[in-house]
Amino acid sequence: MIFNLANPLRFQRLIEKIEPITLNIAIILLLVGLFFCFFGSPPDYLQGETVRIMYIHVPCAWFSLMIYSIIALCSIFSIVFKHTLADLISRSCAPIGACFTLATLLSGSIWGKPTWGTWWVWDARLTSELVLLVIYLGLIIINNAYEDKSKADRYSSILAIIGIINLPIIKWSVDWWSTLHQPASISKFSSPSIDPSMLLPLFIMTFSFFFFFISILLVRVRGEIIQRKIEVIRFNRMV
Amino acid sequence: MVLEIISVYFRRNKRLIFHNFNLKLAKSQIIILIGENGVGKSSLFDLSVGILKPEKGVIKINEIPINEIDQKKKDFFTYLPHKDSLKDYLTVEENLFNWLELIDIKIRKEKVLNSLKFFKLNNLKNNLIGNLSQGQRKKVSLTKLLLSKCNLWILDEPFNGLDINSINKTKKMICNHKANGGSVLLASHINLNIEGSKRIFIKSPKLKISNKITNFDSWEKIK
Amino acid sequence: MGKNKVKLDFFKLVKREIRIMLKNFSIIYSFSTFFVIASLIFVFSVNDISYVKIFYKSIVWIVLIFSIMLVSENFLNDDFKDGSLKELQFLGFSEESIIVSKSIAMWVMIMIPMLFLVPLVFVFFQITLHELISLLINLFLATPSLTLISILSSLFSVQLKRNKIIQFVIILPFFVPMIIFTTSTGTLFESYNLNENQFLILIGIFFITLPVCLLAGKLIMREINK
Numbered sequence: 001m002i003f004n005l006a007n008p009l010r011f012q013r014l015i016e017k018i019e020p021i022t023l024n025i026a027i028i029l030l031l032v033g034l035f036f037c038f039f040g041s042p043p044d045y046l047q048g049e050t051v052r053i054m055y056i057h058v059p060c061a062w063f064s065l066m067i068y069s070i071i072a073l074c075s076i077f078s079i080v081f082k083h084t085l086a087d088l089i090s091r092s093c094a095p096i097g098a099c100f101t102l103a104t105l106l107s108g109s110i111w112g113k114p115t116w117g118t119w120w121v122w123d124a125r126l127t128s129e130l131v132l133l134v135i136y137l138g139l140i141i142i143n144n145a146y147e148d149k150s151k152a153d154r155y156s157s158i159l160a161i162i163g164i165i166n167l168p169i170i171k172w173s174v175d176w177w178s179t180l181h182q183p184a185s186i187s188k189f190s191s192p193s194i195d196p197s198m199l200l201p202l203f204i205m206t207f208s209f210f211f212f213f214i215s216i217l218l219v220r221v222r223g224e225i226i227q228r229k230i231e232v233i234r235f236n237r238m239v
Numbered sequence: 240m241v242l243e244i245i246s247v248y249f250r251r252n253k254r255l256i257f258h259n260f261n262l263k264l265a266k267s268q269i270i271i272l273i274g275e276n277g278v279g280k281s282s283l284f285d286l287s288v289g290i291l292k293p294e295k296g297v298i299k300i301n302e303i304p305i306n307e308i309d310q311k312k313k314d315f316f317t318y319l320p321h322k323d324s325l326k327d328y329l330t331v332e333e334n335l336f337n338w339l340e341l342i343d344i345k346i347r348k349e350k351v352l353n354s355l356k357f358f359k360l361n362n363l364k365n366n367l368i369g370n371l372s373q374g375q376r377k378k379v380s381l382t383k384l385l386l387s388k389c390n391l392w393i394l395d396e397p398f399n400g401l402d403i404n405s406i407n408k409t410k411k412m413i414c415n416h417k418a419n420g421g422s423v424l425l426a427s428h429i430n431l432n433i434e435g436s437k438r439i440f441i442k443s444p445k446l447k448i449s450n451k452i453t454n455f456d457s458w459e460k461i462k
Numbered sequence: 463m464g465k466n467k468v469k470l471d472f473f474k475l476v477k478r479e480i481r482i483m484l485k486n487f488s489i490i491y492s493f494s495t496f497f498v499i500a501s502l503i504f505v506f507s508v509n510d511i512s513y514v515k516i517f518y519k520s521i522v523w524i525v526l527i528f529s530i531m532l533v534s535e536n537f538l539n540d541d542f543k544d545g546s547l548k549e550l551q552f553l554g555f556s557e558e559s560i561i562v563s564k565s566i567a568m569w570v571m572i573m574i575p576m577l578f579l580v581p582l583v584f585v586f587f588q589i590t591l592h593e594l595i596s597l598l599i600n601l602f603l604a605t606p607s608l609t610l611i612s613i614l615s616s617l618f619s620v621q622l623k624r625n626k627i628i629q630f631v632i633i634l635p636f637f638v639p640m641i642i643f644t645t646s647t648g649t650l651f652e653s654y655n656l657n658e659n660q661f662l663i664l665i666g667i668f669f670i671t672l673p674v675c676l677l678a679g680k681l682i683m684r685e686i687n688k
Contacts, residue, residue: 127642131638137631138631138635141631142628142632145622145628146622148252155618155682158678158682158685159618159632161677161678161681162636162674162678285552288552290548290551290687308554312552313554318552320548321545322543322545323544323545324548325544326482326486326544326546327540329482337481337482340474341474
């Protein structure tokens with residue numbers, strides 16, 4: 001089934017069907033979520049209105065990690081099976097992931113100014129997130145450095161696999177070291193230390209971001225597929 | 240068969256350069272591959288020594304598939320690739336001894352010096368490789384053949400940059416090797432002939448077959 | 463028998479690399495000189511020696527990282543250009559043993575001489591003997607992983623025809639943890655309180671770096687001839 005879908009041409013047809021749906025869902029959820037963020041949820045008793053930055057910051061941070069794991073999985077897949085679609089996905093994920101990471105860092109530093117009193121602290125979580133951004137940039141650069149795209153894909157997947165080391169460091173940095181950044185409030189195994197009225201907009205925003213990510217990803221993958229097609233056609237005509 | 244290439248498919252830069260390629264090299268046989276630049280002669284050599292992997296097909300040396308030989312590859316063939324792997328800042332002699340140590344052959348110094356005489360390199364033995372001319376470099380790497388004990392020689396463009404005299408010497412050397420039961424596979428972009436050799440002209444395969452649009456999907460590649 | 467053979471091959475490679483390095487003495491010489499001069503330039507640019515005393519570790523580390531990367535790029539590029547990397551591969555040496563032997567040769571021939579130069583530099587930096595010794599142990603433990611990472615980085619860029627600077631961009635983030643753990647002087651990352659465990663952490667980093675570099679290096683080496 002997966003291998004059936006894994007044919008880029010078939011995948012492209014699938015994308016054309018799915019992509020408008022996901023984009024619409026993303027927009028609707030974003031509007032609903034924004035309403036809840038600004039009007040449907042109470043201000044924090046300590047932080048006041050600034051807590052609303054969380055609704056952007058936390059989903060972005062989650063996705064910056066998730067997208068990297070997607071890239072890493074695709075890279076492993078592409079090295080083991082030499083599969084084009086995995087290369088396409090990891091190639092198109094890298095800039096999106098970089099954007100999410102940048103959004104995390106920016107919103108975090110805007111949040112940090114009123115709560116910690118500074119735009120930036122060198123604490124473990126912030127540092128490792130910054131390293132993640134640099135790794136993303138490295139992936140983007142290496143994707144564009146080689147004239148031969150398949151070679152670029154190989155190298156960037158190797159780099160992505162090395163970069164996996166950074167993921168657990170980001171995730172558990174708040175537990176391993178005593179940092180200024182607060183530890184995770186939402187965990188799967190224990191009841192969240194956050195009020196349900198705040199949890200609702202957070203989840204709506206997360207889902208909205210998820211669908212947004214999917215639709216952007218699909219557009220980019222389709223672009224990549226078309227680009228490769230053009231290359232093949234040009235190549236055929238040349239010879 | 241010393242070297243067998245059985246229905247190999249190989250693709251470089253999306254271009255299918257070998258489409259069902261077959262080659263058999265028997266004992267005491269010389270095969271010259273002749274083809275234009277970029278037709279894939281060097282790739283074929285890299286394939287047959289196992290650096291590159293074909294998409295499909297088998298390559299055997301002495302009846303053993305190439306990817307099952309490990310560690311002992313050096314006893315099976317002597318391969319002189321286009322890049323001669325001579326270090327610029329080492330002398331001729333040091334380069335040769337380094338190479339001999341890599342392939343586990345212990346030879347007395349006099350013998351090495353003797354073999355240098357074959358191409359009249361003996362008075363250059365203490366020169367740095369970086370100071371030699373292109374032709375002299377080539378001669379140094381061809382000297383390796385005199386020292387090797389392998390049956391199979393794989394030579395990539397051995398006559399490049401050599402003068403007529405040395406070309407004849409090299410040809411003689413190759414013929415000698417053949418007479419002693421060795422086999423030689425060599426490539427050339429010019430149409431040259433060696434006595435008793437078999438010449439194979441390589442052409443790039445018909446591109447219509449090789450580059451269908453669906454082929455850009457590696458999953459649909461010939462499996 | 464088979465295992466023994468692998469071992470012999472490995473030592474042969476190391477010996478060969480060291481012999482080649484010895485002939486190419488200019489690379490060692492230029493590395494050491496670069497290291498000394500670049501550290502001194504920091505001193506000249508700071509003016510006030512008391513600042514240098516505080517930041518001595520950081521200065522040494524930054525200079526070290528850049529000089530190692532420059533050297534290793536040179537080192538592998540030569541091998542790639544003249545085809546000896548390929549030769550080692552088709553003669554049947556495993557990719558791991560090639561990488562490890564190259565790193566060992568580089569470590570023995572370049573890093574160890576560098577350690578002898580460090581005291582000389584620190585006459586100018588005016589630090590205490592105790593600090594010097596701790597720095598030397600620090601460098602001694604960290605340079606193996608630095609060498610491995612820089613070899614990996616130059617493997618990444620060996621096929622690039624232009625824009626070699628990319629190797630610095632893509633691999634520098636991986637130096638970050640090491641820099642943090644080695645140079646943490648108790649000011650920037652005071653909450654970690656690492657000073658006692660620093661050396662252990664460096665050894666730990668080495669044991670993480672080694673398998674990762676071997677795996678990635680092997681994957682790259684397989685791509686390199688395509």
